[in-house]
Amino acid sequence: MEVNPRVAEVDVRLVNVTKKFGDAIAVDAITLDVSDGEFFTLLGPSGCGKTTTLRMIGGFEQPTSGLIELKGVDVTFLPAHERDVNTVFQSYALFPHLTIYENVAFGLRRSGIKGDEIKRRVARRWSSCSSSALRSEFLHNSQAVKHSASPSPARS
Ligand SMILES: Nc1ncnc2c1ncn2[C@@H]1O[C@H](COP(=O)(O)OP(=O)(O)O)[C@@H](O)[C@H]1O
Numbered sequence: 734m735e736v737n738p739r740v741a742e743v744d745v746r747l748v749n750v751t752k753k754f755g756d757a758i759a760v761d762a763i764t765l766d767v768s769d770g771e772f773f774t775l776l777g778p779s780g781c782g783k784t785t786t787l788r789m790i791g792g793f794e795q796p797t798s799g800l801i802e803l804k805g806v807d808v809t810f811l812p813a814h815e816r817d818v819n820t821v822f823q824s825y826a827l828f829p830h831l832t833i834y835e836n837v838a839f840g841l842r843r844s845g846i847k848g849d850e851i852k853r854r855v856a857r858r859w860s861s862c863s864s865s866a867l868r869s870e871f872l873h874n875s876q877a878v879k880h881s882a883s884p885s886p887a888r889s
């Protein structure tokens with residue numbers, strides 16, 4: 734993949750991105766840069782194109798025209814599963830048959846991380862969780878995973 738060194742410090746770049754659904758213009762030539770570590774908010778009335786913009790960044794929609802770059806790489810037409818982008822949905826979805834620990838670990842396993850590194854990363858997320866109620870729930874569930882680990886095949 735070719736990295737554009739001029740914009741590598743920019744995490745997300747949209748250049749003149751337009752999305753049409755038939756004749757309707759959902760997103761009209763949006764141009765923006767989001768820097769590494771920047772907290773960026775899209776704010777606007779219902780129907781102004783926020784979700785469509787995020788879906789194009791995530792790779793769930795293709796722009797009608799324009800360019801999308803992630804860390805200097807043109808991803809405009811790259812499928813969602815080949816992009817290093819995460820989406821937290823408004824109506825969030827967890828795997829109901831998995832514990833909280835396993836829900837957090839799922840994405841790490843999918844990206845090829847193994848063994849103790851998974852435990853370390855899940856613990857790091859846990860330690861940054863500010864709700865004491867959720868933290869104890871988390872502890873409870875990760876203990877449950879430990880206790881029930883023996884009958885099922887090792888996954889990490
Ligand atoms: N899949 C779709 N097909 C047709 N029109 C759509 C589709 N998705 C969104 N739109 C239209 O595009 C416009 C922008 O929608 P959206 O991005 O959901 O706005 P927002 O998230 O800001 O409320 C709206 O007019 C909406 O009806």
Ligand SMILES: [Mg+2]
Binds near residue numbers: 783784
């Ligand atoms: Mg929306």
